Amino acid sequence: MKLIDKITPIEEDFSKWFVDVVKNGNLIDYGPLKGTLIFKPNSYGIWENIQKHFNKIIKKINCENVYLPLLIPQNLIAREKKHIDGFAPEIATITKVGDKKLSEDIYIRPTSEVLFAQLFKSEINSYNDLPKIYNQWANVVRWEKTTNPFLRNSEFLWQEGHTSHSTEQEALEFSKKIIQMYKDFYKNYLALDVIVGRKTENEKFPGAEITWTIEAMMKDGKSLQAATSHYLGQNFSKMFDVSFKNKDNKFEHVFQTSWGLSTRSIGAIIMGHGDNRGIVIPPKVASIQVDLIEIMANKDQRVSEVSEKIRSLLENNNITVRVDKTNKSVGFKVSQSEIEGVPIRIEIGPRDLENNKVLIVRRDNIEKEYVEIDNILEKVSFLLEDIHNNLYKQSKERMQKNIVYTNSYEEFKTLIEKNKFVLVPILKDDVKLEEKIKEETFATARCIPWEITPPKSNDICILTGKETSYFVIFAKSY
């Protein structure tokens, strides 16, 4: 473990702050290739907890986990034209093994729609087999020009859900149910408020009919696409002939969805909750929830006795605890605990033990409190819940404060400059208008929101002045 470096203040330079937090929080090392990451225990632990909680949730909707190949032959993925056109420039391509050139190029999966089509084809015969609800946890490779830890990497980890249904309506409803599930997941486990909506035609997934999205607001005001759910219609099922015999004994193509949540979510945690001390990890996904810090344990054996007692009490109540027994200084251990975003630290020292107390410090607001040893479990349990709620409250307040409405392009530009989420009236599905806005302001269309309503149901398009009832949130984004 290196000595802890200084973190650039968040107010001074957000990007630098982010890189400092990421490097110092036992979160990552950079891999040997540009854009690749080594997930260290503190970030991989978050991902493992996300997996654990998410698996429980999707089991309730009868989702089965599977694992499909990393490698896809070129001809297979090329069958769905929009799909391949969307991904082609980013696809890592294998052309040889050892010294031998392959007869056909092989792609590393950027996503797995075409492979799941194969699986569905072999699994589905009749309506009795539907719906089929699958999920896989996997790594995918997309060669990004500009990379940023967690946010945009050549390789990232994700879950990708893929489903087949017998009717359009069922599939469509399912794709909406999933985006709502993602919203709840962000709220209940990552303590982040998000807005839900539909992507514009220009921004939707290559191969989808509709893309639903949740967008989170980072501490600098920028948007981060936090998860997406796609209604695929019959695009893939027709191309790969995935059909079923309906109740009238006739063959129909299935209706499909796909949906994903990735290790970007760790980036959302960092930029949504972090502060000048480092990352702040929401308790429900923290791999270490409590750091026990022993003070002068070598001089007073009661210290390690009490520490051991607290450790075993907390662990027996499913709270994860770390006790660093090395001879590093107390100051170092305290800094490390803060920079690594451990929700609670407990300092155990001889002086407080005289009063049968220990010092508890919560990471979110650094509030300190002396607590009776007998009350420790109750207190820690309360704080884990309270830290979660406090983090969520801050995230929600930030969102509410920073979503604004305008129908003036001049005002729009000023608001985007200030990193607001700006809801505007605009002509429906006109790609050129979105492109003009992006060129002039760097803002992109984030979504057509579900739950945020403009002051009136009709207004004039901010760019053309023509009347429209179509409203889109624009923001700068990661």
Added chain:
Amino acid sequence: MKLIDKITPIEEDFSKWFVDVVKNGNLIDYGPLKGTLIFKPNSYGIWENIQKHFNKIIKKINCENVYLPLLIPQNLIAREKKHIDGFAPEIATITKVGDKKLSEDIYIRPTSEVLFAQLFKSEINSYNDLPKIYNQWANVVRWEKTTNPFLRNSEFLWQEGHTSHSTEQEALEFSKKIIQMYKDFYKNYLALDVIVGRKTENEKFPGAEITWTIEAMMKDGKSLQAATSHYLGQNFSKMFDVSFKNKDNKFEHVFQTSWGLSTRSIGAIIMGHGDNRGIVIPPKVASIQVDLIEIMANKDQRVSEVSEKIRSLLENNNITVRVDKTNKSVGFKVSQSEIEGVPIRIEIGPRDLENNKVLIVRRDNIEKEYVEIDNILEKVSFLLEDIHNNLYKQSKERMQKNIVYTNSYEEFKTLIEKNKFVLVPILKDDVKLEEKIKEETFATARCIPWEITPPKSNDICILTGKETSYFVIFAKSY
């Protein structure tokens, strides 16, 4: 779900039997590229349970999970010559992204020693940071000429442990502790007996000083390398300059180990426990432990009431249950349960309910028993344990019966022909002798066993007639 095909009898053609079991047990589909697999819910569920149990075990030895990149630049892996020489012919190589040719070839990891060296280098400064014990769950790619589901695939899933220690002795002891841990894991979770030993120089891991192995015996008598643990010495730490400041303030290179267990273990389960009805899954890693089969539920509502009662009782006691509510026939559901290797099925029908009973059938020996509904939890809990023990007992007996000793090459050839594990005296580390045996009998050196002792401590080499105190187990293998 396709109709269930016939399974070739195990006595008739073992390889055909294996392929039939694999295809029919909801275990795999073949991927679009030769040698790639789709892990369907029944096999991926085993892997998830292996992960769950294994993670608990390694946590006790302070192992931390991390995740390292899939992609390795050519120049990095090439630094350790033996390592690259061992893997080069099997390495999938990326030479372009989209249409753009890369300036340097990029390899897909066949294993991650060189990447872990990078991580250790950045994490280790002093003796205070040691030992460092990491593990990752990952996919790796090795382009095999001959492929076989689970046993030999272009891509497989595994855990790879990597550790750094301050002394040779500690690292060596650790590598031995791990192979013992694997042995216990196979016994306690997969119900398979294995033998432990050391690989010959010819068979050890490219880059290791010593490779320890556990070898399982399949039902046809062939050996399957079930997991390995390598003592790497300072081979990688010197090449990548991974050093630490010792207590005398001097720099030393760390001593390392690496160790892995892969999805081959699912192949070991199939070929170690399977029968003419299909796979038999050991209860502790079965994703479904109990199938509830309702008979005439549409005619008698008590059936679904009792089924629901049993389901919730078992689930509340952490037993995983499946209830297939489709209108498929009872016969189909029974066959499916057997072919998928579900440890226990419970048939609930109106006639038995009259007597307050249900029928329980255990998958390992197909014994049937009528059980009072009130005793169901006790009975199921007992059976899950008993099935595990019975499977292990059979595996152990098979092993004991089929390990034989000889110092005659003629007898050796006959024994190998009969698919025995044959312990023989042989001159130490003579690659040519091993090659001759392989050419003439297809048997390979499996290991120098730890716990199996020859009749005398010196004997004559089966090939040269010279005296030797070196004894190796040979067998045909997967």
